[in-house]
Amino acid sequence: MTEHTGTVSHFRTIRQNDHVEIETLAALDRALTEGTPLRGLRLQDLDLRRREAALLGHTDLEGLVVLGGRLTPALEAHLRSHGALLFPTDPHAPINPYRAQLYSPHELYAGLAGDGYAATPDARAYAWYQDARVRSDVFVTLLRAVHDDSMGDALDELLDGLPVAGVMGGHAVTRGSADYAAAVRLGHALAAAGLVVATGGGPGAMEAANLGAFCRDSGVLEAAQHRLAEVPGFAADVAAWARTGLAVRDDVAPAEGAPVRSVGLPTWFYGHEPPNVFCDGVAKFFSNALREDGLLARCTAGLVILPGAAGTVQEVFQAATRLYYAGTAKPPPMVLVGREHWTDGIPVWPALRALGDGRAMGSVVHLVDDPDEAVAILAAPWS
Structure with a gap:
């Protein structure tokens, strides 16, 4: 192995x-x-x-x-x-469709310091994805499909045999907020319990969970969050947001050869959301459908759903569909965090309870307020 x-x-x-x-x-x-x-x-x-x-x-x-x-x-x-x-490939394409490894954050943001975000491979790939002149080009479509398959293959290699906990949550959560700090603690606790934390790889709660998992030393997490809070979000200046993240990443990164604890699966479909940098590997996809399904399929230890809006709700019900049709086999758990949010704010919980009634799904869907409860539920089978 x-x-x-x-x-x-x-x-x-x-x-x-x-x-x-x-x-x-x-x-x-x-x-x-x-x-x-x-x-x-x-x-x-x-x-x-x-x-x-x-x-x-x-x-x-x-x-x-x-x-x-x-x-x-x-x-x-x-x-x-x-x-x-x-x-063949296209020498003018901003990506290598046949690459055999996941991206590193520094690779996606190469050139950021000198020429700004627009010059980075990440931004150029998004522009290529958006370019109407090649959007329907069959060769470009083929290259993107091969690229996404290569991403999935590399991700399978990295995660082979490892218990993976997915963390879903809103991209709008800002650095320095209480919700951001809670997601950091969640990611750190899941990784400390021996689980690999996988997120959608974007900003907000996703970044926070990846940061918590990526940083092995709980003693430096608070200082890292204070530094990140100097640039709370990406909307005003992606370059400043990414530069701050990369500087913190370099300071908290583990020694080379350390076990995998944090992975991100972002997508150029949401290219306006830049990828966060607190991952051991980044599997970035052109197809959001492949990215979403691939993330859920690899979460062998279950899912934690933090408060979020439309994108998070979509992920909840994609996961619920898997649980609903799991048959008699007991599927991995799905834990929603935030009773008020998921019952009154966005009333997802009643629908999940109704779907799980009388099925195996009913015993593995949970609603909690304390993220520590979510950690206990997901980590129990692996401890």
């Missing part, structure tokens, strides 16, 4: 349906040394120019799939002439 650390493994070969995905040159070298047949391999985003001599010596290439990467003209001609399938 792959060791799970804060850095995604760079040495992965996974057999799937009798095909082998190879995501590093080291893995390719092992396959070549061990005499693994090349037909059926999937070479993902590799600089094959550095292995040209070895590959030119092979003719067992029918069914070999090369996803992006770099090739010399001679190697490209050799692969094609012997039946390999080569999938």
Whole structure:
């Protein structure tokens, strides 16, 4: 089994349906040394120019799939002439559709300090997503779909075998507020109980929960929140909001190789909401539908739903649909935090109780006021 650390493994070969995905040159070298047949391999985003001599010596290439990467003209001609399938990318696209790892926050915000948010890969990808000139281009659609599949694959690798607790909540919660502090404590407690905290990866309550999980030292969390509160929200100045977050992240980041505790799944569908930086890995998607379903599907330890508005309500009922059709198997719990909000403000709770009546769902849906109660419910099966 792959060791799970804060850095995604760079040495992965996974057999799937009798095909082998190879995501590093080291893995390719092992396959070549061990005499693994090349037909059926999937070479993902590799600089094959550095292995040209070895590959030119092979003719067992029918069914070999090369996803992006770099090739010399001679190697490209050799692969094609012997039946390999080569999938190109667009050098003008702001993303690499065949990437094998999740994003790091610093990667998404590269260039922020010098040229501002508009120059970052995150902002450029959003602009590309919004560009009407390419929105219906079938090749661009294909690249985005492949990119999202690559994100899901990398996320599966990172979370394999780990208990994941999802935290949902509103993006409008501001740094320095009582609600933000409560979400920080929740994320920290869930991670301290041995669960990986997964959120929608955006600002507000999502950022707070990711921060709480990402910061291992409870003693520095209060100081970190005070620093973040200097820029309470992102709406006025995304660059200032992100710069403050990155500075705090660098100060509270764990040592390299620390276990995964915090992941975010944002989307360019809501590109006006920048991704928060307090994650061990960021799986950013173009498709919000894939992002939402992928987040819920990976929350093996259950969900905590903090007060929120339309987007959070959508997630509540997406999760409720899974619970409703779970059959007789006991599904992971879903805990709503905030009785007044979920009964009077946005009366979701009565609908959930009605749906769960007489079904397995009824025993795993909870309404509490204290986030500590939510932690106890989710952590119990894993402690």
